[in-house]
Amino acid sequence: MTTTDGSGTFGRVLVIGGSVAGTLAAAAVAPHFDEVLLLDRDVLPEEAAFRKGVPQGAHFHALLAAGREAMDELLPGFSEHAVALGAARLDSAYDVMRLDRVGWSPRFASTLEFLMASRPLIEKALRDRAQLLPEVRYEPGAEVIGLVAADGRVTGVRLLDGRELTADLVIDASGRSSRAVVWLAELGYLAPTEEVVNAHWGYSSTFLRVPENWSPGFRALAVTPFGEGALSPAAASRAMAMWVVEGERRWILTVQGSAGDHPPRKEQDLRAFVSSIGVPELDKALEEVEFPEPISIWRDTRSRLRDFAGQPRRPEGFLAIGDAWMGFNPVYGQGMTAAALEARDLRDELATHLTEHPGDLTGLPARFYAKADELIKYCWNSSNALDHRIPGVEYTVDGEPRQVDPSSSDFSDRLAAYMAQDPDRYIRYRETTQLLRSPEWLASEEVVSAIKANWDELGRAVVPR
Ligand SMILES: Cc1cc2nc3c(=O)[nH]c(=O)nc-3n(C[C@H](O)[C@H](O)[C@H](O)COP(=O)(O)OP(=O)(O)OC[C@H]3O[C@@H](n4cnc5c(N)ncnc54)[C@H](O)[C@@H]3O)c2cc1C
Structure with a gap:
């Protein structure tokens, strides 16, 4: 043409x-x-x-920093406009409380900003x-x-x-x-x-109303302690995120379960599902919020x-x-x-x-x-x-079942523990997970040899709490 x-x-x-x-x-x-x-x-x-x-608009949507940057390049003024409409600007290291398999992430003031809003x-x-x-x-x-x-x-x-x-x-x-x-x-x-890879994840989500001037100690809470050695047997397949999305009082709760352990749709059952993860900070926050809107579910996570x-x-x-x-x-x-x-x-x-x-x-x-x-x-x-480690995961090529290669999490868990030890390193790591920085340095000689030299000590850090 x-x-x-x-x-x-x-x-x-x-x-x-x-x-x-x-x-x-x-x-x-x-x-x-x-x-x-x-x-x-x-x-x-x-x-x-x-x-x-x-239909996925009813569920939690994290916008990685690299995505936001590209959106601003393609449509200048996007971020400012989103904030004017009610999106929240969050400090990725300070406002967000994260619990994963290497414990609570460090929290300190940083310039790594996160834009959080509902999908619509x-x-x-x-x-x-x-x-x-x-x-x-x-x-x-x-x-x-x-x-x-x-x-x-x-x-x-x-x-x-x-x-x-x-x-x-x-x-x-x-x-x-x-x-x-x-x-x-x-x-x-x-x-x-x-x-197609299917680890049989399912979602339940709802928008929350939080008390006026609520100060739970975070503006976002993400709990992903699943896998071997999780907090409790129930937590091995479960994860959740609770974030401010618009204004100060509209938050979203998204609860996820893998390997077919799908979170339920009724409020009481969903609350029980979340508390089974076994995180007191989460239980306390949940007690203080209301579920004024319907709970939406999503099952096709292939x-x-x-x-x-x-x-x-x-x-x-x-x-x-x-x-x-x-x-x-x-x-x-x-x-x-x-x-x-x-x-x-x-x-x-x-x-x-x-x-x-x-x-x-x-x-x-x-x-x-x-x-x-x-x-x-x-x-x-x-x-x-990550999905290949989940029990019962299915992988097909043109409809034909294939074997999965469940890669070990030993190195990646220790990598996360190593990154959490130092604020500068942690920010660089988060920039990588936000796709702002090339992942090559994670496999660099400097990083790999530091992890190997401290293998046992870092291994001891890989307990959820
Ligand atoms: C439960 C869930 C949670 C998610 N969470 C996240 C997250 O945390 N972070 C993230 O980055 N992404 C997330 N995603 C993915 C995200 O929603 C999509 O990647 C993103 O919306 C880009 O999608 P898209 O524009 O390609 O398609 P969509 O947003 O699905 O839009 C497709 C559009 O095409 C239109 N359409 C379809 N067929 C036709 C047709 N024949 N003719 C005309 N119009 C048509 C539809 O009406 C729709 O407007 C999530 C997805 C799901 C399912």
């Missing part, structure tokens, strides 16, 4: 899905197109409200900023049911209402329920290899990777992004951040591509997938390393 008007910009991009990945992808490509049209089958609310097309608020803040871009327009109530193609290139989409829309580029950002594989098969393209990057043959003019490419086990909080980093890669690859091939989009999908695949595979491997 080449520009025909000589202006150096292309005509139209169609983005399927106007949620987090779609909005960020729209911002990424907008400078090179006259029109970016986001098609969403949902009604997109004006307010930060729950909607049918994003994050989406609204992104959409508001995107709507300031003159090229960007949302069309709600527009459900895509297929692709249109000619001569090895996707040239548009088909809508449920019978319309066909044409485009120079189609981006699938329709999330975990994406039908892209079926649509591509209709055009004669083989499905990408699909890997990680699913469709290997679009590895496809031997693909059409031009089409690419998938966000959960449509890889849907993560949400427990590890990577989805929105991955979508933002992929969109930033798309922006950069598109700009470089057009410098090398002015006015020609041919080759863009291959180049985008190759670049963003580095991040996708990193996230995939890191979350699977």
Whole structure:
């Protein structure tokens, strides 16, 4: 596809899905197109409200620091706008009380900031900023049911209402329920290899009302002591997070259970499930809060990777992004951040591509997938390393069961204990887990030899309390 008007910009991009990945992808490509049209089958609310097309919006959504940074780059002013709408700014080392297998994390004032908000608020803040871009327009109530193609290139989409829309580029950002594989098969393209990991996690979440001027000693509490040697047999499969999300009095509680030990839906049962973890600080906090809203549950926590990057043959003019490419086990909080980093890669690859091939989009999908695949595979491997240790975990490739390799946690537990010993080191470590810093230094000679030299001492620190 080449520009025909000589202006150096292309005509139209169609983005399927106007949620987090779609909005960020729209911002990424907008400078090179006259029109970016986001098609969403949902009604997109004006307010930060729950909607049918994003049912996960009722659950805790951590936005990693790297994701927020990329969102601010793609849509300048995003963070300020989110805060103006009610999002909380948290000091990641001071405001957050974390208990995991190496005990309570150190707490001290730092400059590592965390933005915390409900999922609907994050989406609204992104959409508001995107709507300031003159090229960007949302069309709600527009459900895509297929692709249109000619001569090895996707040239548009088909809508449920019978319309066909044409485009120079189609981006699938329709999330975990994406039908892209079926649509591509209709055009004669083989499905990408699909890997699925299921550690049978389940969620129960509800928004909380906390007392006026509540001061529990934290603005966020995360308890993840699961695994061997957990606080109690029940805690081995259970985790939870309780965070301020909007204003000072709206908090969210999300409770998670792995290996099929799913948290219940009734308030009394959910409270009992949480107290079984055995953390007095958590029990005390829970006694002081009310559950004024319904409890939502979520059971499909499979990680699913469709290997679009590895496809031997693909059409031009089409690419998938966000959960449509890889849907993560949400427990590890990577989805929105991955979508933002992929969109930033798309922006950069598109700009470089057009410098090398002015006015020609041919080759863009291959180049985008190759670049963003580095991040996708990193996230995939890191979350699977954790899931692979969970009893009963299932792993399939194209539906065929495969053996998992339950990697030992001996080194990673000692690594966490070593990082907690020193504030500077701890901040660098948290920057790595927030994807702000390359993980390479965790495997550096300096770190590995320090851990080996103190193996027994660090091992003794790996008790939850
Ligand atoms: C329970 C749960 C908890 C999570 N927690 C976290 C977390 O803590 N941190 C984090 O970063 N991520 C988390 N995630 C992941 C996060 O929700 C997604 O990664 C993120 O929203 C990016 O998704 P997306 O934009 O690709 O898709 P979605 O947000 O799912 O949006 C897809 C959009 O496409 C639209 N659509 C679908 N099909 C069509 C169609 N045919 N035509 C038109 N429109 C269509 C839908 O209406 C929707 O608007 C969690 C997910 C779940 C399930």
